[in-house]
Amino acid sequence: MSDEWKAPAGASGDARSWQLLEKTLLAGVQEQRRARRWGIFFKSLTFIYLFGAIALLTPALNLKGGVAATSGKHTALIEVRGMIADQEAASADHIVGSLRKAFEDDNTKGVILRINSPGGSPVQSGYIYDEILRLRGEHPDIKVYAVITDLGASGAYYIASAADMIYADKSSLVGSIGVTAATFGFVGVMEKLGVDRRVYTSGEHKAFLDPFQPQKEEETRFWQSVLETTHRQFIDSVKRGRGERLKVTEHPELFSGLIWSGEQALPLGLIDGLGNTSYVAREVIGEKELVDFTVQETPFDRFAKRLGASVAENLAIWMGFQGPALR
Numbered sequence: 067m068s069d070e071w072k073a074p075a076g077a078s079g080d081a082r083s084w085q086l087l088e089k090t091l092l093a094g095v096q097e098q099r100r101a102r103r104w105g106i107f108f109k110s111l112t113f114i115y116l117f118g119a120i121a122l123l124t125p126a127l128n129l130k131g132g133v134a135a136t137s138g139k140h141t142a143l144i145e146v147r148g149m150i151a152d153q154e155a156a157s158a159d160h161i162v163g164s165l166r167k168a169f170e171d172d173n174t175k176g177v178i179l180r181i182n183s184p185g186g187s188p189v190q191s192g193y194i195y196d197e198i199l200r201l202r203g204e205h206p207d208i209k210v211y212a213v214i215t216d217l218g219a220s221g222a223y224y225i226a227s228a229a230d231m232i233y234a235d236k237s238s239l240v241g242s243i244g245v246t247a248a249t250f251g252f253v254g255v256m257e258k259l260g261v262d263r264r265v266y267t268s269g270e271h272k273a274f275l276d277p278f279q280p281q282k283e284e285e286t287r288f289w290q291s292v293l294e295t296t297h298r299q300f301i302d303s304v305k306r307g308r309g310e311r312l313k314v315t316e317h318p319e320l321f322s323g324l325i326w327s328g329e330q331a332l333p334l335g336l337i338d339g340l341g342n343t344s345y346v347a348r349e350v351i352g353e354k355e356l357v358d359f360t361v362q363e364t365p366f367d368r369f370a371k372r373l374g375a376s377v378a379e380n381l382a383i384w385m386g387f388q389g390p391a392l393r
Contacts, residue, residue, distance in 0.1 A: 138355070141347040142168035142177045145360040150186030150194075150221045158193035160361040161225075165194075168359040169201045169208060176351035177210045179229060180343050185220025185242065188296050195303055198228035211350065213343050214238045219325055223336075224300055227307035231338040233346050234328035240336050243304060244323025245297045247289070250277050297321075311335040 144164045150156045212226035214234035219242035263278040274285040312335040348354040
């Protein structure tokens with residue numbers, strides 16, 4: 067008798083049925099996996115397509131702040147809102163680009179810079195200031211008016227002083243002609259914690275603003291001279307823009323960093339009148355129709371900002387140091 071096992075009668079048919087069922091189930095699972103992969107692929111493709119379409123269409127829509135050019139005369143409006151700094155809405159690139167488009171439009175009768183800003187980078191403010199003066203020289207028939215809403219301080223006032231005239235509300239905050247730079251000192255904390263700071267540099271003063279080391283008198287004097295130089299440049303620019311309208315002789319505190327309400331700023335010569343954007347467009351420029359030339363950020367720009375600041379910027383903030391700022 068053979069030792070080979072033989073399936074009972076009828077068992078072979080059941081085994082084949084189970085094998086067929088197993089293959090069917092496996093085929094179904096594989097099909098589901100393929101379907102999921104294709105679904106992910108097509109969803110990703112759709113996502114890329116939509117964002118690509120937005121990227122292509124957004125620049126065209128934002129050439130003039132998303133508002134189509136009018137066939138008649140108008141007052142060009144440019145917003146200067148928030149911190150004046152690189153990569154921000156009120157960066158020199160954005161504001162200067164908006165100014166150029168506004169001046170190049172044959173229907174622009176006048177330009178309004180609507181300002182609501184605490185100030186920021188002296189470099190960015192200086193770029194915008196210089197461009198306003200340049201464009202005014204090239205287009206003498208187009209006047210520039212700065213209209214301060216809530217706040218027009220420091221670097222924002224630097225920009226405003228380049229305009230032909232400045233208007234504000236009676237309660238607006240105006241001025242703050244000064245320079246500041248801030249940091250922290252962690253030396254005492256490190257001593258209490260028993261932590262040693264080890265810095266290796268090539269250059270005697272390379273680490274002169276290190277908050278983890280004691281201040282040196284000569285380096286403090288040097289840094290103060292840098293701030294005073296920036297302050298002098300700020301003052302010279304404001305004097306150049308405002309001229310004899312500033313009551314400096316009677317009020318030498320104008321350049322001390324103090325800030326005034328619009329009502330107080332008027333007799334000091336910091337502003338030329340009280341009024342809002344509509345008033346200036348209608349009564350001063352003589353064209354009440356406003357066309358917004360403010361450069362708008364694309365969705366990709368906003369997404370990039372949400373990713374956070376650069377490593378260098380985060381490091382500077384963590385250390386408590388920021389460069390000179392007009393505020």
